[in-house]
Amino acid sequence: MKYLDEFGDPELARRLLDEIHAVTTRPWAMMEICGGQTHSILRHGIDQLLPESIELIHGPGCPVCVTPLETIDKALAIAERPGVTFCSFGDMLRVPGSGRDLLSVKSAGADVRVVYSPLDALNLARENPDRQVVFFGIGFETTAPANAMTVHQAERLGIGNFSLLVSHVLVPPAIAAIMESPRCRVQAFLAAGHVCSVMGTSEYPPLAQRYRVPIVVTGFEPLDLLEGIRQTVVLLEAGRHEVANAYPRAVPDAGNPAAIAMLGDVFEVTDRTWRGIGRIPRSGWRLSPRYREFDAEERFAVSDVRTREPAVCRSGEVLQGLIKPHECAAFGKQCTPRDPLGATMVSAEGACAAYFAYRRLDLARRS
Amino acid sequence: MCLAVPGRVLRVTEADGITMAEVDFGGVRKSVCLQYVPDAAVGEYVVVHVGFAIQRLDERSARETLETFERMGVLKEEFGEVPR
Numbered sequence: 001m002k003y004l005d006e007f008g009d010p011e012l013a014r015r016l017l018d019e020i021h022a023v024t025t026r027p028w029a030m031m032e033i034c035g036g037q038t039h040s041i042l043r044h045g046i047d048q049l050l051p052e053s054i055e056l057i058h059g060p061g062c063p064v065c066v067t068p069l070e071t072i073d074k075a076l077a078i079a080e081r082p083g084v085t086f087c088s089f090g091d092m093l094r095v096p097g098s099g100r101d102l103l104s105v106k107s108a109g110a111d112v113r114v115v116y117s118p119l120d121a122l123n124l125a126r127e128n129p130d131r132q133v134v135f136f137g138i139g140f141e142t143t144a145p146a147n148a149m150t151v152h153q154a155e156r157l158g159i160g161n162f163s164l165l166v167s168h169v170l171v172p173p174a175i176a177a178i179m180e181s182p183r184c185r186v187q188a189f190l191a192a193g194h195v196c197s198v199m200g201t202s203e204y205p206p207l208a209q210r211y212r213v214p215i216v217v218t219g220f221e222p223l224d225l226l227e228g229i230r231q232t233v234v235l236l237e238a239g240r241h242e243v244a245n246a247y248p249r250a251v252p253d254a255g256n257p258a259a260i261a262m263l264g265d266v267f268e269v270t271d272r273t274w275r276g277i278g279r280i281p282r283s284g285w286r287l288s289p290r291y292r293e294f295d296a297e298e299r300f301a302v303s304d305v306r307t308r309e310p311a312v313c314r315s316g317e318v319l320q321g322l323i324k325p326h327e328c329a330a331f332g333k334q335c336t337p338r339d340p341l342g343a344t345m346v347s348a349e350g351a352c353a354a355y356f357a358y359r360r361l362d363l364a365r366r367s
Numbered sequence: 368m369c370l371a372v373p374g375r376v377l378r379v380t381e382a383d384g385i386t387m388a389e390v391d392f393g394g395v396r397k398s399v400c401l402q403y404v405p406d407a408a409v410g411e412y413v414v415v416h417v418g419f420a421i422q423r424l425d426e427r428s429a430r431e432t433l434e435t436f437e438r439m440g441v442l443k444e445e446f447g448e449v450p451r
């Protein structure tokens with residue numbers, strides 16, 4: 001139990017774990033949707049502290065990982081254009097497109113910048129009116145309000161040299177797609193806390209009913225995860241297909257109404273392809289007609305993109321929870337965070353990167 | 368990039384017609400958009416994601432979270448600007 005003293009409150013962690021062990025009578029498989037949670041689970045060895053009969057299946061909630069290859073290739077093509085300043089969150093820079101990544105395009109001379117917030121990109125556009133500034137707008141419902149406000153500001157302030165390459169994805173349709181898969185083993189979900197901080201909890205009861213799974217809104221810190229898992233096991237053992245909120249300090253049931261209103265104005269729901277998973281109906285957002293002029297895909301009309309995914313990479317199966325990262329033959333060999341073959345090895349939230357960072361030694365020893 | 372970090376509002380300002388704030392994250396200060404949490408006052412804690420406050424948080428749990436993140440080195444990862 002060497003990990004427990006990292007938990008901040010080892011006593012509380014111990015109590016939560018004891019309760020989880022006490023209530024568990026059968027094997028259960030639950031999926032944490034969010035890659036940030038996967039990272040935290042691996043980092044703290046939570047999967048190893050749980051009863052052996054509880055399996056955590058790692059879900060597709062890493063926006064960097066599921067951004068479609070075609071969109072990455074479009075980003076590379078746009079970033080290479082003369083006169084373009086291409087802005088992105090840092091973790092997108094090493095995500096492999098068909099052969100290259102943003103970092104190599106930058107080394108070859110393109111103006112690629114890492115920003116902390118989309119508003120930084122908007123400011124760059126204002127300061128450099130002779131450049132076309134493009135922001136790579138990826139992310140789940142947590143990130144979308146930031147991008148929505150930025151586009152809204154661009155329109156209001158008349159900053160015409162700003163645009164957004166949009167690849168937003170949504171959690172509830174992904175839950176439905178996972179449950180519809182014939183190979184699905186998931187019996188319960190830990191819903192991503194900060195997605196619910198924005199959207200609230202109202203989208204989940206219909207899913208819990210329809211697929212007969214408990215869904216527990218869960219935070220990211222070790223103790224929050226233990227509490228979310230505890231509540232999930234209690235619901236599973238009682239056969240109750242309900243939604244519970246184990247992260248109420250950051251998740252009011254109504255979410256953030258101001259953010260939801262802005263999202264409804266700036267975006268509209270669209271079908272989206274998820275890298276490694278495929279097309280999921282109504283699973284993303286694109287700019288609504290009123291803001292379409294800020295859509296980088298339309299402004300730069302990138303065509304002739306031909307995608308090529310490395311054949312050995314099994315990140316699609318990893319993202320759907322069908323295999324664990326170390327079951328991929330390339331894991332830790334041809335594929336490492338320094339030399340990633342798939343997006344799930346790049347982002348800190350990607351399951352392959354998390355396994356590499358925290359489980360490599362014991363997995364290698366075992367095999 | 369998916370992390371949301373609690374920070375304390377130090378100063379509320381107005382820029383280009385939206386409410387902004389200077390927010391302290393355990394020593395690191397950032398400019399944060401407060402438009403989605405407009406009633407957050409100076410001294411209160413908000414949960415911040417990519418430069419936008421998305422919820423308020425009570426002081427005790429915010430401090431505990433910041434301590435946890437500090438211990439795990441998460442704050443450095445989140446606010447370091449260079450890709451690893």
Ligand code: SF4
Nearest residue numbers: 314315328335342352
């Ligand atoms: S280890 Fe690398 S090659 Fe294998 S699934 Fe993960 S990202 Fe793809």
